[in-house]
Amino acid sequence: MIRQKSFENEKPTLYLVATPIGNLSELSPRAADILRNVNVIACEDTRTSGQMLKHFDIHNRLISYQNFNEDPSARGIINLLSQGQNVALISDAGYPLINDPGQRVVTEASALGFNVVPVSGSSAVLNALVASGLVVQPFLFVGFLPSADNERNRRLREFRSYPMTMVFYESPHRIKKCLKSCLEIFGDRRCVLARELTKVHEEFIRGTVKEIYEIADDLKGEMVIVMEGNKDDYPKDVDYGTLITMVSEKVAAGISRSDAIKDVASVTGISRRRLYELVHSKDN
Numbered sequence: 001m002i003r004q005k006s007f008e009n010e011k012p013t014l015y016l017v018a019t020p021i022g023n024l025s026e027l028s029p030r031a032a033d034i035l036r037n038v039n040v041i042a043c044e045d046t047r048t049s050g051q052m053l054k055h056f057d058i059h060n061r062l063i064s065y066q067n068f069n070e071d072p073s074a075r076g077i078i079n080l081l082s083q084g085q086n087v088a089l090i091s092d093a094g095y096p097l098i099n100d101p102g103q104r105v106v107t108e109a110s111a112l113g114f115n116v117v118p119v120s121g122s123s124a125v126l127n128a129l130v131a132s133g134l135v136v137q138p139f140l141f142v143g144f145l146p147s148a149d150n151e152r153n154r155r156l157r158e159f160r161s162y163p164m165t166m167v168f169y170e171s172p173h174r175i176k177k178c179l180k181s182c183l184e185i186f187g188d189r190r191c192v193l194a195r196e197l198t199k200v201h202e203e204f205i206r207g208t209v210k211e212i213y214e215i216a217d218d219l220k221g222e223m224v225i226v227m228e229g230n231k232d233d234y235p236k237d238v239d240y241g242t243l244i245t246m247v248s249e250k251v252a253a254g255i256s257r258s259d260a261i262k263d264v265a266s267v268t269g270i271s272r273r274r275l276y277e278l279v280h281s282k283d284n
Ligand code: SAM
Pocket: 021, 022, 091, 093, 094, 095, 096, 097, 098, 099, 100, 122, 123, 124, 125, 168, 169, 170, 171, 194, 195, 196, 197, 198, 199, 222, 223, 224
């Protein structure tokens, strides 16, 4: 066990700084201070981040941290922390790690006992979710779905019976295909498309999957899909495999089996006794 009291030690710190997803005035004074005062800023693209930082008159040392090159990138940052330097990790927009690079270095830096400190800011997932009008809790953040049709459909089938609101990131040139898959697999549920968040052309399209699919050709810019969960009576249309997976994932995360069954039963509405029988029948 490692306890981190973020501001009560002298250890080098890896700051995870959220940067604006559109509107530059969303960079907080705290974030600007940290970006100005760390020894190094690790970013995805030094040119993109360099421009953003210039806007705030921040002229600090930039190094590049790449998803496809996470091993050496993470090692480089761990070396800097080991030399006593403070490092800020940023992505092109929003939070690092949220469908952006950074997982490896955060896992390693925290395991090695360095401070890992989040610095708040905007993220497309939360902006889209809170303004969607759909039920916010519980929600599942999926991020990008696979781009190949088969893979995407397989993934969506896994989510078909999930009762919680789901959030997908999607690129504009795949939005139509993605909505088509959603329509085929989920049916015509309530759905919200959040576009160009925090920018001048910000738009929320609140409707159903089919309605949004029908206008998808005209949609441009950065997009988030917020999808209503399965509102059918769960036990009638139950996907037992999904229920068992939900329990197993909680157990793998360290929750006791009976608590996992209790949680999944309360989220899905299936009876605790029935779920218990299902999980045990799988064991036998
Ligand atoms: N790290 C970012 C975050 O915290 O939201 C996400 C980066 S991910 C590579 C880029 C995707 O995020 C886009 O394809 C889009 O789905 C979503 N996104 C980012 N900025 C957005 C915006 N201003 N409006 C809508 N979606 C946005």
